[in-house]
Every structure is written in structure tokens, then in C-alpha cells.
Amino acid sequence: MSKKVLDRLKKELGDTILETSNFRGDDTAWVAPKDWVKVATFLRDDDALQMDHFIDLTAVDYPEREPDDARFDVLLSVRSAGKNHRLRLKTKVEAGADLATLTGVWAGADWAEREVYDMFGIKFSDHPDLRRILLYEEFEGHPLLKDYPIERTQPLVPYRDVEDIAKLPPFGLDEGQPFARVDWKERLAGNDAQVSPSLGVDAGQLRNISDSQIAESEHSDMLQTLAGSPAPAPGEG
């Protein structure tokens, strides 16, 4: 059964298939990076192969192969749901070179290619959404490269700038609820600052502090920090 796949490939595609092997029952075929999408499309569409089930796409890093040979192996595993055979397609990608995306052939290649990009830094040209997926965008380097030391620490990342963040909590000094438990007896007694500092300002229990006043104040550092959290202690005004 398994021999048929490789025979068919060699017969139909001829020189495009650079090499084939069958180690421990895993059928493998090598192609050049330029034929990557062409062969993949053939695998999916050929009547005798019908490789419609995407299984996996990953890469292996061989830095010591440079400079004679390309650094990365990229591997694709697919199988046929109807015929129940599978194949591993491999290609070699040089460091810094792009590989054409397979997202147009199998939808499952999307996340798999994003992961390979994330872990190895291999770029897939024409990928619709090539972002990091497991790691965050500020991560430096690509961890599965052999020259990425496992004990390397990453720098701390500052908060991201998000549009319209002003509309989201945390609130300003005169907004929001205090983060402590509300004493309802105080509240019933008319201490509105217990519930909301802005109500407290309205009721004359709190002073409304503007940004310019914070900057002028001798305790501006402390007040700046407070501005990220709810109100100052009630009854200040």
C-alpha cells in the first residue's frame, strides 16, 4: 500500500521528486522549495492519492549543515481519509529564505505555519496572518533554533499601547468604585464617597483633582501611582 504512493509520485512528477525513502514504514519524499506548493496541490487533487487530511507541518534546525547546505528541514505530513495512506513531504529551506504558504491547499496549515514561524523564524510568503502564535509579539529570538540557549531570559515588556484605552478601566482619580468593601451604614448615613468617588465629589465629600494639579503637587509621584487605582481615602475634602 505504502509503496504505491511513492511510485505514483515518481511516475507523475518525475524529476520534481528529488529523493524518496521509507524508514520504519514512514514514506518520505524530498522536493525543492520552489515545487513545494505544486507538489502539495498535486497530493491533494490527484485521484489516486487524495491526500485531503492535513496532519502536521513542522521544521527541524540543522545549523551545522551551513554553509554547504540549507539550514532547515520543513516537513509536511498528510494522509488520505478515503485511501488511508500517508506521506511525509520534506524540503530544505535556507536561513532567511521564504517558503510559499500551504494555507491555500489545506486550511490547517495556517496555525502550523504560524507556529513554525514563531519557533524557527521561517517566513511563509503569502500567509494571510503570519503572527507569533504561542509566544508574544515582543519575544526576542526564536526558541527552537539550536543556537537559542535554553536558559536565556527575556526582557520585561512594557505595557502595550492600545487604541481607546482611555475608555477602559482602570479609572481616573475621580471615577470608579473603591476597591474596598463598601460600608453600607456609612453609605446610608450619606457618605457617598464610599460607593463612588465621583458621587463623593458631587456631594462635596471629596475634592476633584485634575491632572495639572497632580503634576504641580509635591506628592505628584504618589498621586500618579494612585491615578492607576481607585480613589484616595474618602473624607479627604
Next chain:
Amino acid sequence: MEPTYEAFEDDAALELPSEPMRLNMGPAHPAVHGTIRMVLDLDGETVQNVDVQPGYLHRGFEKSCERGTWAQVFPYTDRLNYCSPMLNNVGFALAVEKLLDIEVPERAQYYRVILGELARITDHMICNGAGAMELGAFTPFLWLLKVRDWVWDVLERETGSRMTHSFGRIGGMAAPPTETFAEDVTDLLEQVEKVTIETEALLLRNRIFVDRMQDVGILSKELALSMGATGPVLRSTGVDYDVRKAHPYMVYDRFDFEVPIGHKGDTYDRFLVRMEEIRQSVSIIRQALEQMPTDGPVNVDDPRIVLPEKREVYNTIEGTIAHFKLVMEGLKPPKGEVYGYTEGANGELGFFIVSDGSGTPYRVRVRPPCWFNLQGVRSMVMGGMLADIIPTFGSINMIGGECDR
């Protein structure tokens, strides 16, 4: 006076101007089990677009594997799918054994099958129980967890640990079955069957449950295949792909069992497929207990692969040397790369391993079934209601440890 609608010339005037609302769901959402962030664009309650962002539990499984011996990978595999660690242990052991080209003794194979199927039962119980709980049905969740705990009791008696067993070994298992193994498992299976029936009786005729599950989160057959979905998610769409049947490994070709499939690919189908798989696993375990040899080794007889017994290590020079070599250098598989795949609880669990001939893995790539199943979530929830994300996501059974590695 109340306003009358006749006052407006057309309905469009009634529509308030609106723009899509961006909602952050997760990474720690109380109704979603699993750390995952979904950035939703909502129009009212309808999901217009969603960006699923995994990775919050990424801890560098594949990188960590590249700095120990082959045997030291086992504790990491426990933490992949921590609902069914035994299946991961066995999956990795089988991949390395494929590279070594060895086969473990028959008794070990049956032992692996039985422990693995027990793990599959607990995994499906957790998924279905938690899925029902998120829709408000707390009772079946508690019932299923109670029985899952009893399964864990048996696993603890066998392996010494309830959850992270690290019990698989390359070339066999860490220890032979205990004396009361068959008896314990037989007693347990009755309880499993009972709780399965009870759960179904409580849920499948419950109008609220059925309404929330049926026709929700539909995945088409073609898309599921192209997305790389496997396991219950793929089978619910009507594809009868189960690695145990399609490419039988170990002794699975000796058992008579069915592969349940759905026909619509909705959340309800996925629930039913898992329920039926619990029954099939029970049947497999019963057959395996009957066929399992009562004595014999559970490890291959090869000192280059399996650690010698402690008695040998302390009393013979050969044992000491073999132990020292295996612990300090690790076993050395031949140069090459193989892809070993088994049926995990969520689908095809594959280990693509590359050996450069040394005692340390050159590359261990795990193909996590959740990862590809989760990729399908986007098309499942698009156009649906916000509240339907909960049952849909629950039925995927995304396990953070496995998905994010």
C-alpha cells in the same frame, strides 16, 4: 405616554446606530476550562469575527526535551494532556520503540491498552461532565468526577500516582500489574457503565441541554479534514478515522469494537461520540483483561534499553554498568527520524522524533490533537451567538498543557 411605533416612517429609523463591540474573552474566563484568549467582534450577541489566541500555557516542551535523555521526556509527556497522561506516556514510548525497531512483550502491550483506555475514559468523562456543567447541569459533572476519582484510585494503585504517572518506559512499563489489577478494573467498569447511563438519562432528554447543544458549532466534514481535526471532533462530522482501527498499533487489531461517528458535526454529536467511546473503551478493557497473559515480563530483555532490576544493580558488575550507562548517557537509538502516532483522547497524538545517534533527542515534535481541533473553533463559532461559544469550546476539549506545550 408611551411612544408608538407608527410614528416612525420605516423600521430603519428604529435601529440605533451601532458599531461592532470588541470583547475580550479570557485568558482566564470562568466558564471556559483552559487558558485561552478570544478576541471577539460582536454585533449585538452575534459573533462577527473571532481571533483565537492560544499560547498562555506555553512552557517549551519541545525545547526542554532537547536537553535530557530519551527517558527523561516521560515526565514532560505527562503534562501534555494531563487528563489522560497514560496515553501520552504510551504514545511517546511507542514512537521511540518504532525508532529502535523493537516490540514490547505481549503482557506489556495489554497492560498499556488497559491503562490507556482507562485514561481515555477519564478524559471523556471530564470533557462531557465539564461541558454539561458549563450549561448549568452540575449533577452529572459531580457523578462523573466521582467515578473518575475511582478510576484514578486504580491508576494510583498501579502506578503510584493519581495524575502524572510517568509510568511508561521505553521498552515496556515501569512495573508489572499488581495482583488485584484484573479484579479492581472489573469492579470499576461496572461503575463506569452505571454512571454513563445515569448521565445520559439526566441529560439527553433535558430540553435545555439538547437545545443548547444541537445545531451549535457545526463543523463540515471537508473543513474538518482540511483543518487537520482528528479524534471525536473529526468523527462527529462523519469521518470514521480512528488510529486504533485505521492503523492498528499494539494489540488493538485483536479487539472487537466500533468507531462511533456523528453525522452533523455539531456539539451534540461530539458529546454523543464521546459517550459512546466510553462504552467502547469499557468493552475493549473487558476483552483485554480476558486475553491478557497472567504472567511474563513487561519489559523487553535488552540491557541497552531497559534499566536492570535493582537486585542486579547492587549485586552484579554487569547490572551496575548497564544502570550507569543508561542513567548517565541514556539509551542511544539509531540515527534517523520517525513519526509515531497513536489515538489520544482528543485525536491523533503524534510524536515526530529525530535522533542523531546520541543519548539526547535531537528534536521531539509532538503533534497535539487539540491544537488542530482548536483551529476549527473559529469557523464553528463565527456567525453564532456569544453564549454558544461556551458549549462549542467545551466540546473541543482543549487541554492547555497539550495545546500550548
